[in-house]
Amino acid sequence: MIFVRWLAASSEVLRRATSAFCLVAMSVVVCDVLFAIVARAVMRQPPVWTEELARYLFVWVTFLGATAIYPTGENIVVDLILRIVPPRAIRYLSVFAHVVVGVTAIFMVTQGIAIIERTMAQRSSVMQVPFGLIYSAIPISGAILIVHTTSASLRALTTAGAAMEPDQPQGW
Numbered sequence: 001m002i003f004v005r006w007l008a009a010s011s012e013v014l015r016r017a018t019s020a021f022c023l024v025a026m027s028v029v030v031c032d033v034l035f036a037i038v039a040r041a042v043m044r045q046p047p048v049w050t051e052e053l054a055r056y057l058f059v060w061v062t063f064l065g066a067t068a069i070y071p072t073g074e075n076i077v078v079d080l081i082l083r084i085v086p087p088r089a090i091r092y093l094s095v096f097a098h099v100v101v102g103v104t105a106i107f108m109v110t111q112g113i114a115i116i117e118r119t120m121a122q123r124s125s126v127m128q129v130p131f132g133l134i135y136s137a138i139p140i141s142g143a144i145l146i147v148h149t150t151s152a153s154l155r156a157l158t159t160a161g162a163a164m165e166p167d168q169p170q171g172w
Contacts, residue, residue, distance in 0.1 A: 001158065004154045004158055007147065007154060011071055011152075015068055018144060022065045025057045029053075032050050053127065064137065064144070094152075108142030109143055115132075119135055
């Protein structure tokens with residue numbers, strides 16, 4: 001039970017950290033795009049690095065944003081199934097869904113590392129950032145998702161009356 005609480009606390013710390021990162025990254029994207037617009041109006045040509053910076057930050061926000069919302073249950077859910085199955089089955093269906101996401105996250109980690117190894121020597125055309133750094137969003141997000149899915153699965157299995165209400169998916 002101590003491990004389950006520790007894992008839940010770790011999941012929450014990771015959720016807050018990824019949410020904060022996404023907030024900062026999106027703020028940078030907004031400033032970057034505004035700067036490009038002003039530069040285009042004033043100089044008739046925006047700096048070439050602004051588009052590349054926005055693109056790569058969007059990649060990171062997409063992957064880390066998905067991990068930030070997973071523990072809150074704000075991700076897309078097919079709740080029709082939750083309305084059909086009996087409440088006792090919802091707990092096990094929830095665990096199954098978390099396991100499927102966890103297996104996908106393991107795939108993200110393993111294949112993401114392989115992508116990083118293949119692309120670290122390649123550089124972006126304008127900013128000269130190694131592509132491996134850009135693609136590292138994939139295994140990092142996968143590792144965070146593993147923590148979230150493990151925590152959610154254990155919480156669903158160990159919490160008394162953990163069956164979710166059909167109108168409250170909570171992390172599923």
